[in-house]
Amino acid sequence: MRPLRVLVADDNPLNLRLATRILREMGHSGVLVQDGAKALEALAAQRFDVVLLDVTMPGMDGIEALRELRARERGGAARTAVIMVTAHDLPEDRRRLLQAGADGYVAKPIDAERLAAELARVMGH
Template sequence: MTTNPSAMRSLRVLVADDNPLNLRLAARLLRDMGHSGVLVTDGHKTLEALQAQRFDVVLLDVTMPGMDGIEALALLRQREAGLRHTPVIMVTAYDMPEDRRRLLEAGADGYVAKPLDGQRLAAELARVVK
């Protein structure tokens, strides 16, 4: 059975990326899919936003200054131990099988490669958000 991404409910998405162009692209793609996005620029702001608000899913860039996505993901998973699980889709320019495996082993629920593509993003959102 194939999931139809366009039939998905509207999601609140936290988007973390240090590149303003990537943030704008993600925001536009999410808006076009009927989702709302909150944009942050590093791992510290990601964790602050997750502590202050509830999100259906997080799009988390792997490489950011200060605190990168892998470190932010590890801290998120520690914080939520025994609590509500927040799906995290890692976003990276590196698209090799070993990169995907490493991110999933680190606790990510999904993975999309840059540059973001609307169809791939919609399919991954539908896959990880149940």
């Protein structure tokens, strides 16, 4: 897979460091933000191949940010792949996130192999 430019949105500094390390080891680069509002700001200012978006964050959570991003895309913005990241790993959680517009889903703690597989699937590799 070609190197990807990834936006990572998570309010937990440990999760941000883990995601950054995993992405770097896979040859990808990451930009880090702490909430959904900052993710939307970054997406308005720069182009990313994919977003890793935590579901539960203070202020604007991941689902709200995802819905806003998809609304912007319906208004003409380029589509960006979104993989939701959550501590909840139940089938109904996955279904709810995909119905909200997510392209993929990974459970916390992030596992490098699972993330690599989901990135490859979402990016069509």
